[in-house]
Amino acid sequence: MSKMLNRPIRVLVAKVGLDGHDRGAKVIATSLRDAGMEVIYTGLRQTPEMVVNTALQEDVDAIGISILSGAHMTVFPKIVEVMKQKQLSDVLLTGGGIIPENDMKKLKEIGVGELFAPGTTMATIVDYIKNWVAENRNF
Known part of the structure; x- marks a missing residue:
């Protein structure tokens, strides 16, 4: 594993499309911030662009x-x-929500990182992001 960055990890948390359920995204954003990450939350109704x-x-x-x-x-x-x-x-694309396991597999095949189902512990998500960044963003 490479060394960590000399700054906080920066994570963008977003809701795309017409999905108006943002409680989970806010919980994730707060938990990542509590884990020492810098979090940018875009709010609802974002486009991929x-x-x-x-x-x-x-x-x-x-x-x-x-x-x-x-x-x-x-x-x-x-x-x-x-x-x-x-x-x-060189940026991790990850996420979570209601995503069937078969779809998770297909999305990983096109380059999406781990996808987390409801009930995943925050420690699991934080560790995954920290480890990915340590291995891929050490500049």
């Missing part, structure tokens, strides 16, 4: 998408596509 542009502007290490609307097979591939267009290849 808005998310990636904010990630670029804020120089984040990870993007976390909270999705409960069932649109994960549209949202994640579009974000991956926009990240590729913007050459944002």
Whole structure:
């Protein structure tokens, strides 16, 4: 494992599309901040382009998408596509919500990181982000 950054890990937490359920995203954002990360929360009704542009502007290490609307097979591939267009290849795309296991597998195959189901402990999510950043963002 590489050494950690000389600054707090920066994570963008976003809700994409018309999914108006943001309680989980706010809980995640607060928990990541409590774990020492710098968190940018975009709020509701973001587009994939808005998310990636904010990630670029804020120089984040990870993007976390909270999705409960069932649109994960549209949202994640579009974000991956926009990240590729913007050459944002060194940023973790992760997330969670109501995502069937088969869909999680398909999304991982196109480059999405771990996806977390309801009930996942915050320690698991924090450790995953910290470990990914230590291995991939040590500059």
